Amino acid sequence: MFLTNSGSESNDTVVRMARHFWQCMGHPDKQVIISRKNAYHGSTMAGASLGGMSSMHEQGGLPIPDIVHIGQPFWYREGGDLSPDEFGKKVASELEQKIEELGEHRVAAFIAEPIQGAGGVIVPPATYWPEISAICKRHQILLVADEVICGFGRTGEWFASDYYSLKPDLMPIAKGLSSGYLPIGGVMVADHITRVIIEEGGEFAHGMTYAGHPAACAVASANIRILRDEGIIDQVRTETGPYLQKRWAELADHPLVGEVRGLGFLGAFEIVADKETRAQFEPSGSTGPLCRDIAANLGLVMRAVGDSMIISPPLIMSKDQIDELVDLAGKALDKTLEQVRA
Numbered sequence: 001m002f003l004t005n006s007g008s009e010s011n012d013t014v015v016r017m018a019r020h021f022w023q024c025m026g027h028p029d030k031q032v033i034i035s036r037k038n039a040y041h042g043s044t045m046a047g048a049s050l051g052g053m054s055s056m057h058e059q060g061g062l063p064i065p066d067i068v069h070i071g072q073p074f075w076y077r078e079g080g081d082l083s084p085d086e087f088g089k090k091v092a093s094e095l096e097q098k099i100e101e102l103g104e105h106r107v108a109a110f111i112a113e114p115i116q117g118a119g120g121v122i123v124p125p126a127t128y129w130p131e132i133s134a135i136c137k138r139h140q141i142l143l144v145a146d147e148v149i150c151g152f153g154r155t156g157e158w159f160a161s162d163y164y165s166l167k168p169d170l171m172p173i174a175k176g177l178s179s180g181y182l183p184i185g186g187v188m189v190a191d192h193i194t195r196v197i198i199e200e201g202g203e204f205a206h207g208m209t210y211a212g213h214p215a216a217c218a219v220a221s222a223n224i225r226i227l228r229d230e231g232i233i234d235q236v237r238t239e240t241g242p243y244l245q246k247r248w249a250e251l252a253d254h255p256l257v258g259e260v261r262g263l264g265f266l267g268a269f270e271i272v273a274d275k276e277t278r279a280q281f282e283p284s285g286s287t288g289p290l291c292r293d294i295a296a297n298l299g300l301v302m303r304a305v306g307d308s309m310i311i312s313p314p315l316i317m318s319k320d321q322i323d324e325l326v327d328l329a330g331k332a333l334d335k336t337l338e339q340v341r342a
């Protein structure tokens with residue numbers, strides 16, 4: 001584990017480490033990192049370049065060189081007439097096409113959030129990750145699973161990589177590592193990468209003054225102990241996660257809701273003007289913020305990503321609290337409907 005202070009620093013570390021690894025391996029041309037449109041990997045120069053948010057690229061001269069983006073597995077908005085499984089395979093195949101287009105000798109790594117968080121809690125179709133894993137195995141490129149949101153129990157497993165049976169070479173983490181109580185992040189590094197970097201590369205010339213700060217590490221250790229000893233992640237996997245998903249799915253009956261999705265303690269729904277055609281209200285992206293503000297006034301923190309409403313609630317929530325959350329989300333939708341009708 002290489003310690004940092006945040007998810008953004010972790011992803012900066014990923015870029016340097018992946019490129020340095022291939023240099024140590026005698027492949028200095030393997031420098032390109034493939035990421036995805038609408039991904040979020042942080043706000044530093046490398047983090048925001050890896051991210052696929054065009055509004056961020058417009059500020060500050062991004063992306064930095066040798067970072068390219070392929071499509072995202074957002075079936076509801078981009079799947080067209082394909083079934084989710086067909087779409088999952090199709091969008092995953094873009095990775096292989098991009099590797100072939102660039103030349104495998106130039107590609108260092110593929111980075112992705114197992115479930116996109118800031119992009120709208122986008123849970124990929126079931127076929128997506130098996131296909132991506134197979135492509136990474138067929139080609140000599142590193143797989144980087146950005147677990148900054150999904151890690152430490154959010155999906156009901158310690159890592160979403162466990163849920164999807166991924167074997168990442170590098171795994172940036174932050175947030176849930178300390179449950180947010182103090183700033184700390186890191187990159188978990190597979191042994192075969194560490195070995196090469198240490199044996200062939202000498203000292204990895206990379207570090208931040210406060211990385212691995214003892215106070216932050218003490219908090220992270222205590223947090224991990226509590227998650228483990230109090231069975232919090234087991235509870236999310238077996239009890240409260242399935243309960244939240246069951247109750248959250250009921251929102252699909254609301255006239256404004258086009259799709260409900262989620263896993264564990266992550267959830268989203270799409271606000272639409274027309275459930276049949278999936279059309280959004282005009283201007284698109286304006287109804288989500290309206291619903292968000294109404295929800296906040298009711299006492300519920302729900303984030304709007306355009307017209308996608310997303311939640312990532314505390315892992316210790318009880319079933320009663322989940323009921324309260326879903327009831328408030330329903331009330332926020334009712335009030336939003338009143339306002340769009342008016």
Ligand SMILES: Cc1ncc(COP(=O)(O)O)c(C=O)c1O
Pocket residue numbers: 005006007008009011040041042043113117118146147148149174175185
């Ligand atoms: C998947 C992912 N990676 C990286 C980051 C950046 O982390 P930080 O805000 O700690 O720099 C975030 C933050 O939301 C994130 O969601």
